[in-house]
Amino acid sequence: xxxxxxxxxxxxxxAGEKKRIEMSVAKLYTDTDVRIPVYIERGKKAGSIxxxxxxxxxxxxxxxxxxxxLIQLKSLKVINGTLIMVPMVNVYGVLSQSRYxxxxxxxxxxxxxxxxxxxxxxxxxxxxxxxxxxxxxxxDLHTGAIHRSNLPQVRANLEDPExxxxxxxxxxxxxxxxxxxDGSLRQASVESNTRVLLYEAGEALRFDELSIRAGIxxxxxxxxHLGLVKRKLHRKALTPYVANTSTWVRANSSGIVKIxxxxxxxxxxxxxxAEIGSPYGDIIDIVxxxxxxxxxxxxxxxxxQEGDAMFHIAFFSEPDDExxxxxxxxxxxxxxxxxxxxxxxxxx
Numbered sequence: 001x002x003x004x005x006x007x008x009x010x011x012x013x014x015a016g017e018k019k020r021i022e023m024s025v026a027k028l029y030t031d032t033d034v035r036i037p038v039y040i041e042r043g044k045k046a047g048s049i050x051x052x053x054x055x056x057x058x059x060x061x062x063x064x065x066x067x068x069x070l071i072q073l074k075s076l077k078v079i080n081g082t083l084i085m086v087p088m089v090n091v092y093g094v095l096s097q098s099r100y101x102x103x104x105x106x107x108x109x110x111x112x113x114x115x116x117x118x119x120x121x122x123x124x125x126x127x128x129x130x131x132x133x134x135x136x137x138x139x140d141l142h143t144g145a146i147h148r149s150n151l152p153q154v155r156a157n158l159e160d161p162e163x164x165x166x167x168x169x170x171x172x173x174x175x176x177x178x179x180x181x182d183g184s185l186r187q188a189s190v191e192s193n194t195r196v197l198l199y200e201a202g203e204a205l206r207f208d209e210l211s212i213r214a215g216i217x218x219x220x221x222x223x224x225h226l227g228l229v230k231r232k233l234h235r236k237a238l239t240p241y242v243a244n245t246s247t248w249v250r251a252n253s254s255g256i257v258k259i260x261x262x263x264x265x266x267x268x269x270x271x272x273x274a275e276i277g278s279p280y281g282d283i284i285d286i287v288x289x290x291x292x293x294x295x296x297x298x299x300x301x302x303x304x305q306e307g308d309a310m311f312h313i314a315f316f317s318e319p320d321d322e323x324x325x326x327x328x329x330x331x332x333x334x335x336x337x338x339x340x341x342x343x344x345x346x347x348x
Contacts, residue, residue: 005081006134009024015045016044020038020171023228024031025126034092035129036231037091039086041078041083043079043080046080047082050083050226051134052139053139053185054067054083054089055088055089056185057142058096058099059099060142061206063142067214069212071085074261075227076220076229077231079227081228084131089127093107099204100120103120106120107123107124109183111187113125114123124185125177132192133192136194137166137222138194138197140186140196143200143204144200144203145204147295149263150299151263151327152172152210152243153172153296158242163196167271171240172199173323174314175240177242177243186198199215204343246312246315248309248310248311248312249290249311250310251306252287253284253304255304256277256279257276257279258303260272260274264296264324264327264328272286274304274311289297294314294316294323
């Protein structure tokens with residue numbers, strides 16, 4: 001909360017300054033330096049230090065675009081505290097359009113890392129020591145895996161009152177009370193006394209405009225709540241609903257898929273979600289919901305192998321129709337009937 005000089009990778013950033021840093025991590029085979037881009041904006045007054053990170057998985061691109069637009073947002077001015085934005089943590093993965101680092105490790109399972117460990121471990125240790133440990137709060141931006149889409153949602157430790165408050169302020173319809181995974185950035189952050197929200201939305205290797213706009217709005221809402229920026233809520237915020245459990249519904253047969261229900265749909269127990277058919281067009285099996293809930297994740301490939309995860313359903317204690325209404329309201333607010341591109345100087 002103080003206003004002392006901030007030092008990141010040997011660069012000093014004083015109160016009231018903006019700086020762009022290329023944080024060195026390692027080299028390619030070609031002896032080319034690989035550097036993580038870091039944007040820092042400090043207010044003149046003391047306040048919370050917040051990081052926003054993207055592309056911990058190198059093929060998850062929505063977060064990169066969210067941060068790009070935030071940096072270019074003319075109305076974004078940090079007045080208190082410090083904002084650190086990292087559009088690409090796993091630069092290696094972005095270069096190769098891969099979830100992983102070149103050593104085939106998942107960076108989000110490699111924290112806290114080690115300066116003498118694997119490549120993924122070295123990147124994790126550098127990011128944790130130089131960025132996360134300097135921060136009070138963080139927002140980590142993700143998408144679904146390749147060929148999978150996620151409904152805009154926030155995952156966090158909702159049993160912690162302050163973290164839950166931030167998750168509600170983010171303003172998406174669905175919150176997941178998610179346990180910490182060993183080796184994850186979120187686990188390492190908590191152990192460093194940094195509270196973190198994980199925003200999941202969209203699909204790997206694709207830009208999704210709804211997910212991007214919801215992410216920009218959510219980050220701005222949190223920054224405003226923490227006092228870093230002036231943020232006026234132009235409308236009544238959504239009432240987010242908490243899912244304490246969720247499950248993937250899997251295919252019981254192999255074949256060609258005909259989707260019957262989509263991302264964000266409300267479903268009842270035994271609702272048909274998809275048909276699986278033979279190459280001749282015969283229906284082999286019908287995939288059904290195993291419980292009432294909301295579809296928050298889907299597999300986008302119209303081919304199924306027996307056992308494939310097809311629909312991710314979240315379960316709520318609240319009425320599902322209210323949650324479905326909030327999802328529809330979010331879509332109508334962020335994507336009008338005639339959608340227009342969000343330019344750098346505008347905001348949702």
